Amino acid sequence: MRPDQNSRLLALDWGTSSLRAYLLGPGGVVLQSRSEPWGIMFTPGGDFSATLASIVEAWQLPPSLPAIACGMVGSAQGWREVPYRLCPAGAAELAGGVVNVQRQDGGRLHIVPGLRLDTQPPDVMRGEETAIIGTIAETSDRADALFVLPGTHSKWVRVQDKRITAFETYMTGEMFAALRDHTILGRPARDAQAGMLAPAEDNAMPAAFTRGVTAIRDSGKTRLSALLFSVRTLVLMGQLSAQASLEYLSGLLIGEEISCAAVGGRLGPVLIGDPGLCNRYAHALGLFGIGCTAVSETAVVTGLWQIAGSLGLVEPVLEPSEGKHE
Amino acid sequence: MRPDQNSRLLALDWGTSSLRAYLLGPGGVVLQSRSEPWGIMFTPGGDFSATLASIVEAWQLPPSLPAIACGMVGSAQGWREVPYRLCPAGAAELAGGVVNVQRQDGGRLHIVPGLRLDTQPPDVMRGEETAIIGTIAETSDRADALFVLPGTHSKWVRVQDKRITAFETYMTGEMFAALRDHTILGRPARDAQAGMLAPAEDNAMPAAFTRGVTAIRDSGKTRLSALLFSVRTLVLMGQLSAQASLEYLSGLLIGEEISCAAVGGRLGPVLIGDPGLCNRYAHALGLFGIGCTAVSETAVVTGLWQIAGSLGLVEPVLEPSEGKHE
Numbered sequence: 001m002r003p004d005q006n007s008r009l010l011a012l013d014w015g016t017s018s019l020r021a022y023l024l025g026p027g028g029v030v031l032q033s034r035s036e037p038w039g040i041m042f043t044p045g046g047d048f049s050a051t052l053a054s055i056v057e058a059w060q061l062p063p064s065l066p067a068i069a070c071g072m073v074g075s076a077q078g079w080r081e082v083p084y085r086l087c088p089a090g091a092a093e094l095a096g097g098v099v100n101v102q103r104q105d106g107g108r109l110h111i112v113p114g115l116r117l118d119t120q121p122p123d124v125m126r127g128e129e130t131a132i133i134g135t136i137a138e139t140s141d142r143a144d145a146l147f148v149l150p151g152t153h154s155k156w157v158r159v160q161d162k163r164i165t166a167f168e169t170y171m172t173g174e175m176f177a178a179l180r181d182h183t184i185l186g187r188p189a190r191d192a193q194a195g196m197l198a199p200a201e202d203n204a205m206p207a208a209f210t211r212g213v214t215a216i217r218d219s220g221k222t223r224l225s226a227l228l229f230s231v232r233t234l235v236l237m238g239q240l241s242a243q244a245s246l247e248y249l250s251g252l253l254i255g256e257e258i259s260c261a262a263v264g265g266r267l268g269p270v271l272i273g274d275p276g277l278c279n280r281y282a283h284a285l286g287l288f289g290i291g292c293t294a295v296s297e298t299a300v301v302t303g304l305w306q307i308a309g310s311l312g313l314v315e316p317v318l319e320p321s322e323g324k325h326e
Numbered sequence: 327m328r329p330d331q332n333s334r335l336l337a338l339d340w341g342t343s344s345l346r347a348y349l350l351g352p353g354g355v356v357l358q359s360r361s362e363p364w365g366i367m368f369t370p371g372g373d374f375s376a377t378l379a380s381i382v383e384a385w386q387l388p389p390s391l392p393a394i395a396c397g398m399v400g401s402a403q404g405w406r407e408v409p410y411r412l413c414p415a416g417a418a419e420l421a422g423g424v425v426n427v428q429r430q431d432g433g434r435l436h437i438v439p440g441l442r443l444d445t446q447p448p449d450v451m452r453g454e455e456t457a458i459i460g461t462i463a464e465t466s467d468r469a470d471a472l473f474v475l476p477g478t479h480s481k482w483v484r485v486q487d488k489r490i491t492a493f494e495t496y497m498t499g500e501m502f503a504a505l506r507d508h509t510i511l512g513r514p515a516r517d518a519q520a521g522m523l524a525p526a527e528d529n530a531m532p533a534a535f536t537r538g539v540t541a542i543r544d545s546g547k548t549r550l551s552a553l554l555f556s557v558r559t560l561v562l563m564g565q566l567s568a569q570a571s572l573e574y575l576s577g578l579l580i581g582e583e584i585s586c587a588a589v590g591g592r593l594g595p596v597l598i599g600d601p602g603l604c605n606r607y608a609h610a611l612g613l614f615g616i617g618c619t620a621v622s623e624t625a626v627v628t629g630l631w632q633i634a635g636s637l638g639l640v641e642p643v644l645e646p647s648e649g650k651h652e
Contacts, residue, residue: 121541121553122559122563122565123556170551171511174510175509177508178505181508183500215447221547225496226496226587227447228496229449234447260549260552262552
């Protein structure tokens, strides 16, 4: 394969469990992409430099091509620890905290810092900030908005004047997996070998999921702890099947997250992430009477392009409303 | 060893993880006791009858000796499923639901039913009801009281006129173990090989535990979900050590349980269970301004004696204030 003459930037979304590489052309358009399960906990041989060389090997990139990464690659367990930037922060503040390391080909890799919220207790993120910067850039009506990035550690993020001003973390995805796989709540489904929760890809949301969300919504105050054991008792009493009990558990956890989240006031959020999971959240938000919009999970690529622009690694980014006249 | 001529009742506390056998004399006094890790999930060979014969073998009991058991031995996964009794229920109602099975020696084993609360969602218990019946019998001032039995599945139980009228289950102990062993929250302690939480046997309660309880108490509404990730961020920011982070997590979970519990109104509870764990709960309750008293975990033996009395298996129980005059 010949090197692509249009290459402008190598952009990496390098998290805990996976590494996604994007080769970007003029304006940030994706020319090539590749994904491997080489998250920072799973890099072959524990060698970040060799892992990067390996994922882009077929693209024959010149050492002069700028490269930028975000995510857990900048954590203490990553390639190089990049200190958190404090909120509030936008693309310029994030660019100001970038640290770079040497690539195997002699070029540099710029690593975007995560964000820290200096509250008591504090909160942190690494990677989500870049997706949000990208989402803000994509359309002009998101300069002041609430963003929700559902997942292992869901983030609720408040943006004001294009800068991240506050956020909250909910361990909803990780809680679901731990409760399903390692407590009595998941035993019926484990015994039935039906432990995987099907992603809700369409609007036919399982009734048991709705039941879980509404149980939390109608419990007066946030009462996940008081309702959790009902995942077991409803199965014992024959009121839920083993598989449905996991949908109900998912509804309880997502309902609790929505019920607790305070950072956005009464704003309807913009959802960023896996479409099936976003659909699940949209349904749950609707049960609380909250509207939302969903955007693709590739916003992180736009965010990396934006931050690279702030660093002068690529040509300045045009405003969405402007055309190219030169 | 010769059979004890004073034997009146064989009493078994047969739960999920352990089997405790007590040989009781006149008035329910404990003559002998033995404990084995032969809970219903771990009976040798899956044979309940042989397991019972094995644990009492040295005592050479006659087949005519009455025997009674409570706990998960009466569940669908136990020796014989004994249908739940509905609340409200006291010693007489529990005795009315007893089912018996044949022992290897030709005698019978009576199995006490669990209790079901017919709310939406429903709740259930098996074993705790017997400990509470015993605790009520031990002193005269517990006919109307709130009982808390901390553990894997903590129970908050309301007793009125010596009968259990309502209860709630909190999966606090199981949640703690799942979060410690199977999420990112326990990783620092796992890496430090310091994953065991020392039971708080004295009044020197770890400061991090207190911090967790008060964080929940002061969070306005019950906000465990919003605070859970702080177990990680406080370690990341160097504000908590790996070991202290588990104490903080324990404080969050127990604080949330206390914060959610509603069944007792404003009653100060009677704690029943492991002394170290009860001490932890007493400290947390104190931080909420709630007083409590603690009783030993052997109340279940008194409860089994009481129910056996209701069944006519042993001589009628004397009231605590009466002496023996015959």
